[in-house]
Structure formats: structure tokens, C-alpha cells
Amino acid sequence: MTFSYCQHRHSKPDLRSPALEIKGLDVAYANDEKIALAAINLNIPAGTSIALVGPNGAGKSTLFKAISGLLPIRSGSIKVFGHSLGACHQRVVYLPQRSEIDWQFPMSVLELVTTGRYVYLGWFARPSQKDIQTARHSLNEMGVLDLANRQISKLSGGQQQRVLIARALTQNADLLLLDEPLNAVDAATRQTVADVLGKIKAQGKTVIVATHYYDQEEGRYDGAIFLKDGHQVK
Ligand code: ADP
Ligand code: MG
Numbered sequence: 149m150t151f152s153y154c155q156h157r158h159s160k161p162d163l164r165s166p167a168l169e170i171k172g173l174d175v176a177y178a179n180d181e182k183i184a185l186a187a188i189n190l191n192i193p194a195g196t197s198i199a200l201v202g203p204n205g206a207g208k209s210t211l212f213k214a215i216s217g218l219l220p221i222r223s224g225s226i227k228v229f230g231h232s233l234g235a236c237h238q239r240v241v242y243l244p245q246r247s248e249i250d251w252q253f254p255m256s257v258l259e260l261v262t263t264g265r266y267v268y269l270g271w272f273a274r275p276s277q278k279d280i281q282t283a284r285h286s287l288n289e290m291g292v293l294d295l296a297n298r299q300i301s302k303l304s305g306g307q308q309q310r311v312l313i314a315r316a317l318t319q320n321a322d323l324l325l326l327d328e329p330l331n332a333v334d335a336a337t338r339q340t341v342a343d344v345l346g347k348i349k350a351q352g353k354t355v356i357v358a359t360h361y362y363d364q365e366e367g368r369y370d371g372a373i374f375l376k377d378g379h380q381v382k
Pocket of ligand 2: 208209210245327
């Protein structure tokens with residue numbers, strides 16, 4: 149299948165190309181003199197799971213947003229599976245921090261999770277039954293299918309996190325950028341998230357997880373990126 153806005157066929161990840169290759173990346177926010185990320189170099193092989201570690205303000209979310217094409221880059225380059233940014237943006241999914249979502253927006257859990265399919269739909273196209281089935285499958289995988297018809301304003305913190313991960317799974321991307329999925333969630337949700345990360349990896353996908361809990365989770369990852377004040381450390 150070829151997508152109108154994507155010149156490349158949607159295919160399995162090319163395992164010869166790294167999932168992510170970043171060279172000399174600088175990012176600054178508009179109207180801000182300060183560089184939010186400076187001289188970042190990364191080479192993440194496909195199929196690995198990587199922790200992104202650093203204190204608040206280190207630049208973790210900024211890095212994820214730059215990789216997903218949400219921020220202009222000041223200099224340097226980012227390649228995803230060997231392609232320039234935007235060439236096949238459906239292969240990357242960014243799961244924002246829970247706090248960045250407007251949870252008062254009037255929509256149901258199923259509607260929110262189905263938006264994970266929008267990258268595959270043309271302008272004005274409505275999700276198909278198959279898209280909705282995919283969304284329901286992801287909700288089931290996160291153990292929250294029973295919440296499908298609930299308004300998103302009526303979710304607990306742990307439920308919000310499960311629903312956001314279900315939305316990310318629904319896109320079926322090859323590179324997942326998860327922004328603090330374990331922050332302030334209950335033990336059961338942490339376990340579900342850990343199980344799902346294991347499954348994603350078993351499918352050959354690449355995952356980068358921004359986390360504050362690296363000390364306790366180290367064994368779960370193949371490697372780690374350490375950031376401080378917008379710079380790579382270690
Ligand atoms: P982290 O996710 O590691 O907590 P962020 O990427 O959110 O860090 O922030 C990195 C730096 O960029 C911080 O100095 C922060 O103040 C700045 N920053 C983040 N978002 C914005 C924004 N929208 N406008 C201006 N500066 C920002
Ligand atoms: Mg952040």
C-alpha cells in the first residue's frame with residue numbers, strides 16, 4: 149500500500165539502517181536564545197530498547213519532539229530508518245507526557261485512541277471499522293477495553309497513561325518515543341507498561357523511554373542516553 153503523502157512504501161523496518169541516527173543536533177525554542185539541545189549525536193540500532201535519562205529540564209521531551217518533527221532544528225540532522233524526517237512520519241510515534249494532554253476535551257477513550265490511526269488516513273477520511281478494531285485491540289492490550297466509551301475527562305491518572313499508550317500502539321509505528329510513561333502511576337499500571345514494552349520489543353520495534361526510574365529499571369533496556377542541561381553526558 150502506498151500513501152499519498154508518503155513517497156516510500158510502508159514496509160517493515162530496514163534493519164540495515166539504524167532506527168535513529170542523529171548528528172550534531174541543536175534545537176532552540178523560538179524567541180529563546182538558550183539552546184535547549186546542543187550537539188546531540190545518537191545511533192540507535194533497530195530493535196533495541198533505550199532509556200532516556202535526565203532531570204527535569206534536561207531536554208528529554210525536546211529531543212522526542214525534534215525526532216517527531218514537531219520542532220524546527222537549528223542545525224544537524226535526524227534520520228529515522230535511514231530516511232529524513234517527515235519522509236514516513238507514520239513510522240514514528242511520540243507519546244506525550246500525560247500533563248501535556250487536555251483531558252477536559254469532550255471525547256471518548258475510543259475516539260482518542262482511534263486518532264492513533266489518523267496518520268494513515270487521507271484528509272477528511274473517517275476511520276474504518278478496521279481502524280476502530282485496531283484501537284479496541286490496543287485498549288484490550290492495555291487492560292482498559294472496558295473504558296472505551298468513557299469520556300477522557302473521567303479517567304484516573306493510571307487510566308490516562310494506559311489510554312495514551314493504547315493510542316501509541318494503535319499507530320503501529322516502528323519507533324516509539326514514550327515520554328515518562330511510568331511517572332506517577334500505580335503499581336498495576338507499571339506492570340502492564342513493562343509487559344507491553346516487552347511485547348513491543350519482541351515484535352522487533354525500537355523503543356526509547358524517557359524515565360526517572362532508570363536505577364530500578366536498568367535491566368530492562370539495551371542502553372541509555374543521559375542528558376543534562378541539553379547536553380549528552382557520560
Ligand atoms: P525534560 O523533558 O527533560 O524535562 P524539556 O525538553 O521539557 O526537558 O525542556 C528542556 C529545556 O527547554 C528547558 O530549559 C525548558 O525550559 C525549555 N523548554 C521546554 N519547552 C519549552 C517551550 N515550549 N518554550 C521555551 N522553552 C521550552
Ligand atoms: Mg519532559
